[in-house]
Amino acid sequence: MKTLFRRAALAGVAAFLPAFAQAATDVRIMWYSDGNEGEVARDLLNRFEAANPDIKVVLDNVPYKMIMETLPQLVSSGQAPDMARVTDLGGQADQYLDIGPLVKDRAYWEKNYATTLPWLRPAGNTTGIFGVMTGITTTMPIVNETLFQQAGIPLPGPKATWQEWAVAAKAVAQKTGVAIPIAIDRSGHRVSGPAISMGAKYFDGENPALVDDGLKTMTKLIYDWHRDGTMSKQIWGSVGGTAYRGANEEFANGQVVLYFSGVWQFPQFAKTIGDAFDWHGVPNPCGPAACSGMPGGAALVGYKSSKHPAEVARVMDYMASEPVMAEYLARTLFLSPHAGIAAKGVAYDAKTPQLKKSLEAAQANLLALSPTAFRLQGYLRNRIMFNALIVRLNQAIAGEMSLDEAWTRMTSDVADGMKAAGVR
Amino acid sequence: MSTLGRLIDAPFEALQRRLGAARMPYVFVAPNLLVFGIFVAAPMILNVWYAVTGGTQLMPAERPFVGASNFGELLDCDQFGVIASCRQDRFWRAVANTAWFVPFQVIGLVAVSLVTALILNRRMAWRGFFRAVFFYPVLLSPVVVALIWKWVLQPDGVLNALIVAGGGARVPFLLDPSWAFSWTVVISIWAHMGFYTLILLAGLQAIPADLYEAAEMDGTPHARVFWRITLPLLMPNMVVVLVLGLIRAVQSFDEIFVLTGGGPGTATQYIVQYIYETAFANQTHILGLAAAASILVGGVLMVLTMLQLAATAWSKR
Numbered sequence: 001m002k003t004l005f006r007r008a009a010l011a012g013v014a015a016f017l018p019a020f021a022q023a024a025t026d027v028r029i030m031w032y033s034d035g036n037e038g039e040v041a042r043d044l045l046n047r048f049e050a051a052n053p054d055i056k057v058v059l060d061n062v063p064y065k066m067i068m069e070t071l072p073q074l075v076s077s078g079q080a081p082d083m084a085r086v087t088d089l090g091g092q093a094d095q096y097l098d099i100g101p102l103v104k105d106r107a108y109w110e111k112n113y114a115t116t117l118p119w120l121r122p123a124g125n126t127t128g129i130f131g132v133m134t135g136i137t138t139t140m141p142i143v144n145e146t147l148f149q150q151a152g153i154p155l156p157g158p159k160a161t162w163q164e165w166a167v168a169a170k171a172v173a174q175k176t177g178v179a180i181p182i183a184i185d186r187s188g189h190r191v192s193g194p195a196i197s198m199g200a201k202y203f204d205g206e207n208p209a210l211v212d213d214g215l216k217t218m219t220k221l222i223y224d225w226h227r228d229g230t231m232s233k234q235i236w237g238s239v240g241g242t243a244y245r246g247a248n249e250e251f252a253n254g255q256v257v258l259y260f261s262g263v264w265q266f267p268q269f270a271k272t273i274g275d276a277f278d279w280h281g282v283p284n285p286c287g288p289a290a291c292s293g294m295p296g297g298a299a300l301v302g303y304k305s306s307k308h309p310a311e312v313a314r315v316m317d318y319m320a321s322e323p324v325m326a327e328y329l330a331r332t333l334f335l336s337p338h339a340g341i342a343a344k345g346v347a348y349d350a351k352t353p354q355l356k357k358s359l360e361a362a363q364a365n366l367l368a369l370s371p372t373a374f375r376l377q378g379y380l381r382n383r384i385m386f387n388a389l390i391v392r393l394n395q396a397i398a399g400e401m402s403l404d405e406a407w408t409r410m411t412s413d414v415a416d417g418m419k420a421a422g423v424r
Numbered sequence: 425m426s427t428l429g430r431l432i433d434a435p436f437e438a439l440q441r442r443l444g445a446a447r448m449p450y451v452f453v454a455p456n457l458l459v460f461g462i463f464v465a466a467p468m469i470l471n472v473w474y475a476v477t478g479g480t481q482l483m484p485a486e487r488p489f490v491g492a493s494n495f496g497e498l499l500d501c502d503q504f505g506v507i508a509s510c511r512q513d514r515f516w517r518a519v520a521n522t523a524w525f526v527p528f529q530v531i532g533l534v535a536v537s538l539v540t541a542l543i544l545n546r547r548m549a550w551r552g553f554f555r556a557v558f559f560y561p562v563l564l565s566p567v568v569v570a571l572i573w574k575w576v577l578q579p580d581g582v583l584n585a586l587i588v589a590g591g592g593a594r595v596p597f598l599l600d601p602s603w604a605f606s607w608t609v610v611i612s613i614w615a616h617m618g619f620y621t622l623i624l625l626a627g628l629q630a631i632p633a634d635l636y637e638a639a640e641m642d643g644t645p646h647a648r649v650f651w652r653i654t655l656p657l658l659m660p661n662m663v664v665v666l667v668l669g670l671i672r673a674v675q676s677f678d679e680i681f682v683l684t685g686g687g688p689g690t691a692t693q694y695i696v697q698y699i700y701e702t703a704f705a706n707q708t709h710i711l712g713l714a715a716a717a718s719i720l721v722g723g724v725l726m727v728l729t730m731l732q733l734a735a736t737a738w739s740k741r
Contacts, residue, residue, distance in 0.1 A: 398689025
């Protein structure tokens with residue numbers, strides 16, 4: 001009887017063994033979306049899972065705020081997911097997993113992602129592969145052309161300055177009764193492109209140096225525009241601290257003449273505005289130094305704490321492969337971080353003339369970005385500068401301090417932030 | 425004894441035989457103490473450690489000891505009373521905003537809660553319904569409270585629509601520093617008064633009715649009844665409301681953060697938001713500074729509460 005029982009138990013265990021042997025490794029990705037990126041990524045990853053039954057990719061769709069605030073805590077406490085889609089590229093670069101030794105074809109990565117690989121490297125590392133950009137973005141203006149037509153005012157040309165755009169937008173707003181001539185996202189990143197156009201350098205040699213004449217010129221313009229009504233306090237004045245505030249709802253409701261944001265707004269505007277009015281992206285306004293926005297974008301990174309580095313590298317190899325990346329970009333309407341795809345051109349799934357025109361303008365803007373903008377984007381501690389810029393400028397706009405005081409505070413905030421971060 | 429009762433008793437009887445009756449109370453409070461220890465005492469001790477250590481590392485063991493330098497940085501001002509002269513000017517702005525907010529909010533809260541409790545204590549039609557209505561905001565999530573009021577107060581919100589329909593001009597309720605500050609006080613009172621009304625209502629119902637009957641027979645005016653009977657007998661509840669209201673007012677964060685984000689500028693940035701942003705919202709998480717600020721706030725709160733209790737005890741003499 002005892003033998004019989006033992007045999008039955010062994011048979012039972014044996015029956016389950018294939019199931020255990022077949023059990024897939026879970027690779028968990030913390031993912032946020034501006035538009036349809038999560039949906040597209042899931043679709044692509046379903047195909048990856050079908051071809052790789054030993055890996056199951058769990059895509060945790062979370063709000064952007066969680067990526068910015070909760071994820072760093074998880075990473076610091078050793079509880080990071082295997083992978084995440086992040087925008088603070090350098091913030092926790094020292095925790096990223098170097099998949100360089102694990103990827104199938106290192107040369108492919110180095111050839112096609114040469115521009116953006118350094119953005120993800122921790123300080124002092126010049127060779128590692130720490131992730132893949134899931135599309136490049138550029139900040140740029142989006143205009144409501146219908147309002148220009150209604151006002152009988154022509155759109156300023158490709159080399160128009162910020163001041164010329166401001167005069168035109170204000171005139172359009174006055175003639176059409178629209179409340180907001182210019183809206184700029186309340187974000188240090190967004191302000192930095194125009195500031196670079198005005199000559200801001202952001203660095204003094206190797207050291208971060210936020211405040212110079214170029215930055216002063218642009219921040220003074222924004223300050224003055226809030227005083228004379230070119231910019232509405234509705235956007236910057238309605239929040240404080242480092243909080244982000246966009247004007248996408250106001251733009252979609254036809255209340256903004258020129259909205260300075262970025263390419264990531266295109267898909268949602270195509271959806272929310274449709275053809276209710278004629279909107280599209282335009283070339284970045286110029287300053288004496290450049291006609292620049294800021295590059296940016298989100299990256300898919302792996303974390304050192306992952307228990308499945310090989311599987312992470314396989315997922316990364318798949319997402320970075322040319323056909324997959326090309327399809328992802330075409331469907332999500334991001335600019336290409338992949339040199340090969342960029343050279344061939346992305347076959348965007350742009351169904352409306354507004355989208356097509358906007359994407360063409362975005363490609364042109366990307367090529368016109370200042371090298372300073374790329375350097376700033378790749379700088380690990382850029383957010384310290386962005387936060388100081390936005391908090392202090394906002395205080396000056398709110399009347400809590402003069403612009404001179406704001407610039408002094410920006411400098412000391414950056415120094416304090418760098419010191420706290422251990423940057424000498 | 426029921427079967428269930430015997431089932432529960434059995435393990436405790438065994439435990440009592442092993443430990444002795446004198447030690448059994450510790451067994452019963454142990455679960456609560458454990459929860460308190462994990463979620464209250466341990467974070468407080470940890471907070472003290474963070475306050476005396478520097479760097480941006482999260483793990484306590486990795487943080488270098490810096491002594492009182494975080495406190496020194498917070499208190500580093502060339503001239504006290506001039507916020508612009510302080511190194512951490514945003515901390516002092518938050519302190520100043522909180523120092524303005526707390527008296528307005530607490531006095532308003534106590535006054536509105538008292539009046540509401542007095543009205544709801546009277547015999548009136550639909551009394552139960554109104555009691556529920558005034559308590560309802562307490563049940564709402566702070567985020568919901570903030571969003572509701574945002575819809576009401578934003579430039580194209582309900583209130584401005586009514587003003588414009590009445591021929592008036594839009595009012596920048598959340599864009600003007602004074603308006604924004606005032607609304608944070610009003611909304612905070614609206615959101616929390618139900619709870620305090622309930623405490624005061626319980627106090628009012630505990631006052632013996634024969635005192636009011638005697639006063640009525642004597643022809644005592646209503647105002648005198650209020651000052652001589654109601655208020656003195658309600659004082660223990662008032663002290664509870666004051667202390668809880670004060671602590672809650674200093675801790676104000678969630679609904680205001682969602683409503684204004686601390687803006688315009690820093691007009692509605694209160695101390696907890698400063699702590700939160702310093703610790704979590706910036707790229708560099710300066711946990712030591714945030715922990716030091718929270719200890720300073722905790723200390724001030726403790727002093728205020730003790731002063732309040734002392735004043736109440738003194739007034740009873």
